[in-house]
Amino acid sequence: MIPAPRPAAMTMLDKIWAQHSILERADGQTLLYVDTHLIHDGYAPAFEFLQARQLRPRSPKQTFGTPDHYVPTDGRIVERIASAERRDMVQSLVENSNDYGITLFELADRRQGIVHVIGPEQGISQPGMTIVCADSHTSTHGALGALAFGVGMTQATQVLATQTLWQRKPKSMRIFVEGELGFGVTAKDVILAIIRKIGPAGAVGHVIEYAGSAIRSLSMEGRLTVCNMSIEAGARAGMIAPDETTFAYVRGRNYAPPEGDAWDRAVERWSKIASDADAVFDREVTLDAGDIAPMVTWGTSLEDVAPIDGHVPDPDGAATAERREGMSKALAYMGLSPGTALSEIRVDRVFIGSCTNGRIEDLRSAAAVVKGRSVHPGVEAWVVPGSGLVKEQAESEGLDLIFRQAGFQWRDAGCSLCLGTNGETVAAGERCASTSNRNFVGRQGRGARTHLMSPSMAAAAAVTGRLADVRQLQLGE
Numbered sequence: 001m002i003p004a005p006r007p008a009a010m011t012m013l014d015k016i017w018a019q020h021s022i023l024e025r026a027d028g029q030t031l032l033y034v035d036t037h038l039i040h041d042g043y044a045p046a047f048e049f050l051q052a053r054q055l056r057p058r059s060p061k062q063t064f065g066t067p068d069h070y071v072p073t074d075g076r077i078v079e080r081i082a083s084a085e086r087r088d089m090v091q092s093l094v095e096n097s098n099d100y101g102i103t104l105f106e107l108a109d110r111r112q113g114i115v116h117v118i119g120p121e122q123g124i125s126q127p128g129m130t131i132v133c134a135d136s137h138t139s140t141h142g143a144l145g146a147l148a149f150g151v152g153m154t155q156a157t158q159v160l161a162t163q164t165l166w167q168r169k170p171k172s173m174r175i176f177v178e179g180e181l182g183f184g185v186t187a188k189d190v191i192l193a194i195i196r197k198i199g200p201a202g203a204v205g206h207v208i209e210y211a212g213s214a215i216r217s218l219s220m221e222g223r224l225t226v227c228n229m230s231i232e233a234g235a236r237a238g239m240i241a242p243d244e245t246t247f248a249y250v251r252g253r254n255y256a257p258p259e260g261d262a263w264d265r266a267v268e269r270w271s272k273i274a275s276d277a278d279a280v281f282d283r284e285v286t287l288d289a290g291d292i293a294p295m296v297t298w299g300t301s302l303e304d305v306a307p308i309d310g311h312v313p314d315p316d317g318a319a320t321a322e323r324r325e326g327m328s329k330a331l332a333y334m335g336l337s338p339g340t341a342l343s344e345i346r347v348d349r350v351f352i353g354s355c356t357n358g359r360i361e362d363l364r365s366a367a368a369v370v371k372g373r374s375v376h377p378g379v380e381a382w383v384v385p386g387s388g389l390v391k392e393q394a395e396s397e398g399l400d401l402i403f404r405q406a407g408f409q410w411r412d413a414g415c416s417l418c419l420g421t422n423g424e425t426v427a428a429g430e431r432c433a434s435t436s437n438r439n440f441v442g443r444q445g446r447g448a449r450t451h452l453m454s455p456s457m458a459a460a461a462a463v464t465g466r467l468a469d470v471r472q473l474q475l476g477e
């Protein structure tokens with residue numbers, strides 16, 4: 001007898017893609033079904049476009065909104081937003097959500113927060129889903145084992161109107177991080193080390209699946225940090241196979257399947273979406289976890305990243321003329337000279353927050369460093385929790401007191417200094433130790449100088465007034 005042909009091994013991307021593919025066009029584009037559409041206060045143009053065509057959102061029940069980019073972090077009242085444009089952006093989200101029956105976590109709601117923090121927090125983002133949002137850091141939600149990616153505002157409008165999206169299937173790339181992370185090394189350092197290895201365009205056209213023992217041993221929140229920055233490696237999305245850590249995280253959340261049959265069936269389904277053991281990826285890369293040190297960026301691209309015990313590099317040592325020029329420009333903007341020890345760079349500001357590192361574990365790890373210490377004189381340090389619930393949780397643990405007593409500002413949830421579109425910025429020439437995900441020219445304000453790092457490293461910068469190796473503080477040196 002001829003044995004039945006074995007079905008071809010599939011990656012997690014293949015499986016989620018196949019489950020959501022409605023039809024394929026001759027040019028290779030697939031019409032994908034979108035399970036969940038997350039929206040934020042930048043959606044005014046999408047709603048205007050819909051209205052101009054007399055269309056309505058197709059599936060308001062699968063659409064969830066929260067204002068984050070334009071909200072102040074020192075007050076929760078929309079009417080009091082000083083700038084008319086920002087107020088209008090937030091109002092547009094409120095009015096359109098109300099008109100169409102879209103679930104909205106509005107500014108005064110304790111569940112409000114950065115869209116990529118509240119999706120997982122509410123249990124809205126689940127394994128096996130397709131999740132989109134007109135925001136590049138939608139890759140965050142892939143940490144739950146979802147296919148989650150950012151789209152442009154025109155595509156987001158199509159999703160609002162049809163709950164579907166035309167997409168070309170990306171290539172697959174698997175990144176293994178194997179072994180144990182060293183003392184003081186966090187998920188943020190893992191993703192910075194990955195980008196250092198593959199480059200900021202290293203994953204263009206690919207969906208990254210993170211795998212290996214070091215990834216498996218990360219908490220859900222650490223995984224969210226890693227997947228969040230997939231886009232900074234150029235990837236279309238990042239994902240991690242769902243496992244017990246994932247299920248334990250999702251279980252019991254507001255929008256998670258309810259306990260009992262529904263939950264059991266969901267876990268059974270979710271358990272099948274991991275890549276098959278013999279699945280073939282277009283590319284594979286491996287990192288040794290033990291080689292990763294706490295990282296900081298010194299320039300204006302994610303390429304410009306180094307271990308904290310390193311030095312500002314010399315552009316003369318660059319491999320290409322183009323890189324030399326890029327490095328020289330970055331150093332001029334950052335006000336740094338080659339050869340300076342990274343740990344000698346003084347900072348003016350510290351920002352702990354963002355969709356990369358604004359969750360409770362991030363605040364805990366920063367507070368553990370800050371405890372019993374004070375913000376260095378002359379440094380202005382902020383904590384901006386990723387959501388109202390993160391803020392509440394931190395307060396119930398007394399973390400707010402640790403931060404405040406040390407001299408930090410303890411603020412409300414929003415994107416804030418990550419990007420500054422809410423009017424909160426770093427002044428020109430000022431240097432900021434930041435837990436966010438982009439160090440681009442002008443990212444935190446015109447002329448602002450950003451150094452990216454983990455929450456515990458940012459805490460170390462706050463109390464020492466310079467970029468500092470957090471391991472020395474943790475060891476009590």
Ligand SMILES: CC(C)[C@H](C(=O)O)[C@@H](O)C(=O)O
Pocket residue numbers: 042069134135136137150419
């Ligand atoms: C404003 C938004 C579209 C943007 C993004 O796409 O990522 C922002 O969130 C960012 O981080 O730069």
Ligand code: SF4
Pocket residue numbers: 068069114116135137354355356414415418419436437
């Ligand atoms: S926190 Fe920063 S990266 Fe995240 S969505 Fe807001 S602006 Fe974008």
